Amino acid sequence: MLPTTCHVYFGSVIGATADGRRAWEPLSEGISPVQGSDRLGPTAVIKSSSKLDHARTGGTLLNLKFTPQVLEGDEGLEKLVQLVRSYFKLSGHHIQFNVVSAKTLRAAQGEPEKYRDLIVRVAGYSDYFCDLSEALQEEIITRTEHVAF
Amino acid sequence: MVDGQIINIMKYSIHDGPGIRTTVFLKGCPLNCQWCHNPESQRFGQELLYRPDRCIGCGLCLEVCPNGAIIAKSGNLKFLRDQCQVCGACCQVCYAGVRELVGKTMSVREVLAEIEKDVVFYDESGGGVTFSGGEAVMQPVFLLEMLKECRKKEIHTAVETCGYVNLEFLQTISEYVNLFLYDLKLMDSQKHQALTGVPNERILENLSWLVKNHSRVIVRVPIIPGINDDEENVALIGEFVTSLKQGQELHLLPYHKAGVDKYQRLGRTYLLPELQSPGHERLEQIAGKLEQLGLKVKIGGGSK
Numbered sequence: 001m002l003p004t005t006c007h008v009y010f011g012s013v014i015g016a017t018a019d020g021r022r023a024w025e026p027l028s029e030g031i032s033p034v035q036g037s038d039r040l041g042p043t044a045v046i047k048s049s050s051k052l053d054h055a056r057t058g059g060t061l062l063n064l065k066f067t068p069q070v071l072e073g074d075e076g077l078e079k080l081v082q083l084v085r086s087y088f089k090l091s092g093h094h095i096q097f098n099v100v101s102a103k104t105l106r107a108a109q110g111e112p113e114k115y116r117d118l119i120v121r122v123a124g125y126s127d128y129f130c131d132l133s134e135a136l137q138e139e140i141i142t143r144t145e146h147v148a149f
Numbered sequence: 150m151v152d153g154q155i156i157n158i159m160k161y162s163i164h165d166g167p168g169i170r171t172t173v174f175l176k177g178c179p180l181n182c183q184w185c186h187n188p189e190s191q192r193f194g195q196e197l198l199y200r201p202d203r204c205i206g207c208g209l210c211l212e213v214c215p216n217g218a219i220i221a222k223s224g225n226l227k228f229l230r231d232q233c234q235v236c237g238a239c240c241q242v243c244y245a246g247v248r249e250l251v252g253k254t255m256s257v258r259e260v261l262a263e264i265e266k267d268v269v270f271y272d273e274s275g276g277g278v279t280f281s282g283g284e285a286v287m288q289p290v291f292l293l294e295m296l297k298e299c300r301k302k303e304i305h306t307a308v309e310t311c312g313y314v315n316l317e318f319l320q321t322i323s324e325y326v327n328l329f330l331y332d333l334k335l336m337d338s339q340k341h342q343a344l345t346g347v348p349n350e351r352i353l354e355n356l357s358w359l360v361k362n363h364s365r366v367i368v369r370v371p372i373i374p375g376i377n378d379d380e381e382n383v384a385l386i387g388e389f390v391t392s393l394k395q396g397q398e399l400h401l402l403p404y405h406k407a408g409v410d411k412y413q414r415l416g417r418t419y420l421l422p423e424l425q426s427p428g429h430e431r432l433e434q435i436a437g438k439l440e441q442l443g444l445k446v447k448i449g450g451g452s453k
Contacts, residue, residue, distance in 0.1 A: 075163075079168075086269050133409065136410075
């Protein structure tokens, strides 16, 4: 089963699973890691996803989340491009990015176990959002709110 | 072969040298900078990080602690750090992530295997591996072995150093290092001693040797408001670095508060709680001043 575009619906008709997911909660998006299981950063996700034989799937979807600050400037963007190129070099099929909003960060504060993978740029330094102190989380949320899309 | 004491191996590291990198943090540092954002990197032995806010009260730690360092008190679990022998038994059973042992003994082969996992990203981005810390050069035998192995595999290497190290070690490893990220904080040795625990003469001497003898060095200056961002210190840093090499690359790293609550998790007190990050304007001013002195300045730690 490949829950691309319908991970919320599929989840809503599937009971609790052995990985700790509760009944009726969403599945992961496409081949993206189960919510909260990605703890080693984007390169590890890409390497794991590339181990699939994508030609046999009829299409896959890999979703990565970043806060706007991680992608800041030419340099941040360039590194994103290099991630994509590396994924294709490894025979990946489809990768897309969510640049998260302040709303998502609020949700992460409420349910950190689902958002352990969220990487934020602090200041010349990146860290997992859920590992930061509440004060710093607030600071980043305020900053994020000021970035327009 | 000597093992390394490792804090963490961070993938997709994009602020410690060019391209997409893996940064290996080695534990233990000869300096004790008051503003340090990685206090868990300062001491050489293992330490216990404790985050009570994550506790779900399962009580498993209570059962396994052989030293009576955890007690149940009116329905809550209480941690008596003085009793803790850092054996790590509680960390193995704590699935809520309240208790975490920092510092892990790893062999050259194990660390190399982690580094090699991301070669495809290094190749695509011009990245590689950065050895940081703590102070990577304080584990010279392990570091040298690592660097030689990376050279064999044609992986670009960077070493971040505070410079307070034996010059001979530095000379020995330099042959296998593609890029040095060399921290420079304060030019006044007394002030340096008071705020970092050591004087700066050796740091300045080692930097002189390195800039004159190594092909790629980037000087990194953390900008800590009220501590080293004064006109005098900035000017002295600029003059000193230019005197070593015209057009020398220098990066300004703005102070940030990401490490503040780590002190609490380690049971330590942070001495500079009032400190704020420098504003962008101030950073631009400092960069401008250093550029006037003939340096190649950049704000932030990544590079091309």
